[in-house]
Amino acid sequence: MQxxxxxxxxxxxxxxxxxxxxxxxxxxxxxxxxxxxKLSENLQMMTNIGGWQVDIETQKSIWTTQTYKIHxxxxxxxxxxxxxxxxxxxxxxxxxDQAVHNCILGIPFREVLKFRSxxxxxxxxECAGEPxxxxxxxxxxxxxxxxxxxxxxxxxxxxxxxLNHSPAAVYECLSNKNWTMKYISSFIEKLSGYPSxxxxxxxxxxxxxxxxxxxxxxxxxxxxxxxxxxxxFDINYRIITKSGEIKQVWERGSFESSSGNLxxxxxxxxxxxxxxxxxxxxxxxxxxxxxxxxxxxxxxxxSQQMYQLFPENPELGPPSFEKHKSTIHPDDxxxxxxxxxxxxxxxxxxxxxxxxxxxxxxxxLEAIGKATKDPNGNIIALNGTGQDVTETVQIEESLxxxxxxxxxxxxxxxxxxxxxxxxxxxxxxxxxxxxxxxxLLSSATDNExxxxxxxxxxxxxxRIAKIVHGLKKFxxxxxxxxxxxxxxxxxxxxxxYILEIxxxxxxxxxxxxxxxxxxxxxxxxxxxxxxxxLVTNSLDAxxxxxxxxxxxxxxxxxxxVILQVEDSGLGISASIESKLFDPFFTTKPVGEGTxxxxxxxKGILDDHKAxxxxxxxxxxxxxxxxxxxxxxxxxxxx
Amino acid sequence: MPFKxxxxxxxxxxLELFVDCFSAPDRMIKIFTDxxxxxxxxxxxxxxxxxxxxxxxxxxxxxxxxxxxxEIAKILITGDLEVVPKAHFLKIFRxxxxxxxxxxxxxxxxxxx
Numbered sequence: 001m002q003x004x005x006x007x008x009x010x011x012x013x014x015x016x017x018x019x020x021x022x023x024x025x026x027x028x029x030x031x032x033x034x035x036x037x038k039l040s041e042n043l044q045m046m047t048n049i050g051g052w053q054v055d056i057e058t059q060k061s062i063w064t065t066q067t068y069k070i071h072x073x074x075x076x077x078x079x080x081x082x083x084x085x086x087x088x089x090x091x092x093x094x095x096x097d098q099a100v101h102n103c104i105l106g107i108p109f110r111e112v113l114k115f116r117s118x119x120x121x122x123x124x125x126e127c128a129g130e131p132x133x134x135x136x137x138x139x140x141x142x143x144x145x146x147x148x149x150x151x152x153x154x155x156x157x158x159x160x161x162x163l164n165h166s167p168a169a170v171y172e173c174l175s176n177k178n179w180t181m182k183y184i185s186s187f188i189e190k191l192s193g194y195p196s197x198x199x200x201x202x203x204x205x206x207x208x209x210x211x212x213x214x215x216x217x218x219x220x221x222x223x224x225x226x227x228x229x230x231x232x233f234d235i236n237y238r239i240i241t242k243s244g245e246i247k248q249v250w251e252r253g254s255f256e257s258s259s260g261n262l263x264x265x266x267x268x269x270x271x272x273x274x275x276x277x278x279x280x281x282x283x284x285x286x287x288x289x290x291x292x293x294x295x296x297x298x299x300x301x302x303s304q305q306m307y308q309l310f311p312e313n314p315e316l317g318p319p320s321f322e323k324h325k326s327t328i329h330p331d332d333x334x335x336x337x338x339x340x341x342x343x344x345x346x347x348x349x350x351x352x353x354x355x356x357x358x359x360x361x362x363x364x365l366e367a368i369g370k371a372t373k374d375p376n377g378n379i380i381a382l383n384g385t386g387q388d389v390t391e392t393v394q395i396e397e398s399l400x401x402x403x404x405x406x407x408x409x410x411x412x413x414x415x416x417x418x419x420x421x422x423x424x425x426x427x428x429x430x431x432x433x434x435x436x437x438x439x440l441l442s443s444a445t446d447n448e449x450x451x452x453x454x455x456x457x458x459x460x461x462x463r464i465a466k467i468v469h470g471l472k473k474f475x476x477x478x479x480x481x482x483x484x485x486x487x488x489x490x491x492x493x494x495x496x497y498i499l500e501i502x503x504x505x506x507x508x509x510x511x512x513x514x515x516x517x518x519x520x521x522x523x524x525x526x527x528x529x530x531x532x533x534l535v536t537n538s539l540d541a542x543x544x545x546x547x548x549x550x551x552x553x554x555x556x557x558x559x560x561v562i563l564q565v566e567d568s569g570l571g572i573s574a575s576i577e578s579k580l581f582d583p584f585f586t587t588k589p590v591g592e593g594t595x596x597x598x599x600x601x602k603g604i605l606d607d608h609k610a611x612x613x614x615x616x617x618x619x620x621x622x623x624x625x626x627x628x629x630x631x632x633x634x635x636x637x638x
Numbered sequence: 639m640p641f642k643x644x645x646x647x648x649x650x651x652x653l654e655l656f657v658d659c660f661s662a663p664d665r666m667i668k669i670f671t672d673x674x675x676x677x678x679x680x681x682x683x684x685x686x687x688x689x690x691x692x693x694x695x696x697x698x699x700x701x702x703x704x705x706x707x708x709e710i711a712k713i714l715i716t717g718d719l720e721v722v723p724k725a726h727f728l729k730i731f732r733x734x735x736x737x738x739x740x741x742x743x744x745x746x747x748x749x750x751x
Contacts, residue, residue, distance in 0.1 A: 420718060424717040426717070427716075427717030427718075427732075428733060430733065430734045431649075431717065431734040431735060432649065432651045432655065435652065435734065435735075438738075471719060
């Protein structure tokens with residue numbers, strides 16, 4: 001009996017021990033569950049996610065602490081499905097009701113919905129739910145989460161607002177051949193005419209389908225290279241819009257190796273391209289180009305129009321600095337170099353004209369340049385414009401010659417007025433002398449010597465009268481200052497009255513040979529001025545020669561009347577020949593010549609459609625003018 | 639009836655020369671240096687030939703010609719290079735003129751008168 005008692009006690013003790021151990025294990029497990037629950041609650045709080053559960057049979061709901069917090073109602077408040085649905089606002093109440101209903105039918109859901117808490121706080125929540133089945137595969141409860149996503153929805157809305165108002169389409173797409181869009185902002189509709197939803201997952205069309213067929217290969221190659229090299233791509237191409245319009249776009253994107261997707265942004269460049277084209281067109285019309293010169297790399301950059309201004313091949317690109325310099329006219333190179341160097345050295349801006357020599361022409365350019373400095377004030381580049389001002393220069397020269405002609409005309413007009421007065425004052429006493437001489441000569445006398453001297457005196461008065469009559473050409477009459485058909489030799493004869501005086505003073509023989517019978521349509525005064533200029537130049541050129549003569553020849557040749565002024569000089573050197581007609585060019589000593597005579601002469605002759613040149617076939621100096629015969633001139637001679 | 643010639647010129651030497659050269663028994667020559675005196679004389683007795691110098695003090699021979707009877711035969715003598723008169727003149731002689739040419743002209747005029 002004692003044994004059995006002891007055995008029972010031992011057995012009881014062992015049982016108690018195991019019970020104690022079991023209880024200890026249960027407690028440890030309970031502690032673990034409590035810890036896990038605590039961790040879960042912390043996690044829910046940190047992520048703002050609450051949990052919920054609804055028993056289908058009893059309709060009893062269980063909410064986690066965070067779910068109560070999201071609803072802003074005290075923890076432990078009894079809840080239910082109908083009560084929970086009341087927190088959703090507007091159409092979203094119907095949506096969640098439908099979603100729960102569907103979930104009971106076995107369809108899980110996840111919706112972002114508008115929500116108002118018990119305290120009236122408007123929120124966005126993401127509510128998700130799923131059906132839970134028992135071992136017999138029978139639905140017995142719904143379980144899910146609710147997350148306060150107000151902040152992220154607001155951020156997303158703001159981002160969406162920004163993207164939708166951005167003048168570019170932002171996208172994320174797969175790196176497949178269609179570039180299947182995962183997302184593309186609404187600007188694509190403005191750009192292409194197709195809504196963005198069309199492109200998402202290639203629902204209606206792929207983005208590749210709107211790229212211009214001619215550009216597709218180029219775009220594909222560029223993006224492939226970017227994917228291979230992991231370097232961002234930057235590409236210009238065309239798309240065809242819904243209305244069939246071709247638009248120029250600029251796309252910049254990169255390959256995200258983590259997702260394997262492409263992300264990027266597409267800009268509408270049509271307007272910019274059009275502005276660029278307009279600028280190019282404007283530059284073409286204005287014959288204006290722009291350029292820059294990098295001092296460090298010595299690289300020149302040009303706009304397209306610069307290739308028209310300089311003799312350079314656009315396909316070869318802008319020339320080197322030295323080659324560029326070599327195209328400038330030799331007479332302008334020194335000035336060009338010093339001006340550009342001054343800009344490089346001291347940053348002095350410039351605006352000046354120089355000539356550029358092309359194979360077939362010389363172009364006048366107006367260059368404007370200025371220095372570009374880095375933040376430290378060091379000059380790093382020059383930039384500016386070049387404009388073809390050839391026509392302007394020609395017009396200015398022409399106006400200058402016209403102005404000089406006007407001055408000359410005004411001078412001659414004054415001389416004309418003076419000549420008229422002088423002529424009268426001379427002719428009156430001359431008439432007295434001449435008259436008395438005539439009376440004396442008519443009186444019979446035997447003194448032959450006296451008679452001879454009287455005759456000499458009478459002839460002298462006639463010579464004076466002839467000279468005075470020559471002044472008539474300066475006393476301009478209105479009918480002389482207009483163009484009409486005239487015989488050249490008659491005009492030349494008028495000028496000879498004056499020129500003969502100067503020729504005699506220079507001991508120069510001045511003669512005229514005329515065989516022309518044709519009329520020339522001309523302004524007498526202007527042609528007289530041409531002859532005076534040429535003969536005066538000849539007189540000055542040969543005054544120190546032993547042999548001094550000037551011949552004026554007028555003859556017909558075809559439908560032209562040729563007027564030659566040849567003197568005993570030995571010609572004009574080739575070096576100055578090209579400058580003969582330039583304004584202010586003179587070989588006379590300072591103060592003796594203005595350098596305007598021949599330029600005025602050329603100006604007058606240009607107006608008469610006559611050509612002046614140096615006759616090189618003559619052994620002497622011979623200027624030759626070719627006048628067109630007046631249309632009726634051949635018949636109407638004299 | 640003598641052939642009446644009036645000559646207006648501001649150069650007395652030329653008037654004197656004219657008288658010396660052109661006086662004749664069948665001519666009556668009156669000379670004037672002042673245009674007012676000439677006009678007064680013309681109004682009193684019209685000449686058969688009126689010779690007028692163009693450039694006169696304060697006037698011209700053209701003006702004088704227009705202020706007298708238009709039927710009087712007139713010739714103009716001038717030292718100017720170009721003159722375009724408004725009045726009618728039978729002929730314009732330029733100074734220095736050839737006396738014989740002038741004499742011939744007057745003789746013909748006198749004969750036809």
